[in-house]
Amino acid sequence: MLPQTVDPSRLAEQGAIYRDRLSLAQLPRVRELALAGDEAGFAVQIEFCCDAQRRVRVQGSVAGNIHLECQRCMRAVRLAIAQPLNLVAVWDEAQLRSVPADSDPWEASDGFDLHALVEDEILLALPMVARHPQGECAPPVSLATADRADRYRPFANLQSIVRAAGNP
Numbered sequence: 327m328l329p330q331t332v333d334p335s336r337l338a339e340q341g342a343i344y345r346d347r348l349s350l351a352q353l354p355r356v357r358e359l360a361l362a363g364d365e366a367g368f369a370v371q372i373e374f375c376c377d378a379q380r381r382v383r384v385q386g387s388v389a390g391n392i393h394l395e396c397q398r399c400m401r402a403v404r405l406a407i408a409q410p411l412n413l414v415a416v417w418d419e420a421q422l423r424s425v426p427a428d429s430d431p432w433e434a435s436d437g438f439d440l441h442a443l444v445e446d447e448i449l450l451a452l453p454m455v456a457r458h459p460q461g462e463c464a465p466p467v468s469l470a471t472a473d474r475a476d477r478y479r480p481f482a483n484l485q486s487i488v489r490a491a492g493n494p
């Protein structure tokens with residue numbers, strides 16, 4: 327089971343490997359965005375190791391599906407997340423500068439919240455604006471409203487009232 331609070335250095339020395347599934351209840355910042363009914367959660371695989379330079383590396387993946395509200399048609403849009411993890415733990419600026427280009431820095435601490443890390447990675451993988459692919463949206467609500475507005479002509483009676491007033 328994936329522990330929540332970890333000591334990255336110790337796990338790297340142990341070469342710890344975790345395979346687990348986190349529910350949305352364990353990922354509150356992701357749950358805030360997800361539409362109701364998303365209960366499957368995310369499959370997480372995380373491996374800690376020390377590299378030749380004695381850096382703490384965190385590798386693995388986060389994968390799962392999430393339903394968000396499409397910002398074009400307001401219906402649910404399903405997004406498949408498959409985010410690779412390739413992180414180097416950094417405790418200070420000197421370490422931050424030595425992070426290889428193929429990895430992302432991860433600001434670590436001795437009592438680090440691993441669930442929050444998984445959340446960060448899912449949030450990173452989400453698009454800025456959730457939308458169905460072009461052409462796959464439900465008809466926009468505004469069109470239906472426009473259609474009704476066309477049939478309902480609020481001034482249609484005005485002319486007859488004016489006529490009535492002019493011809494007593």
Ligand SMILES: [Zn+2]
Nearest residue numbers: 396399458463
């Ligand atoms: Zn849509």
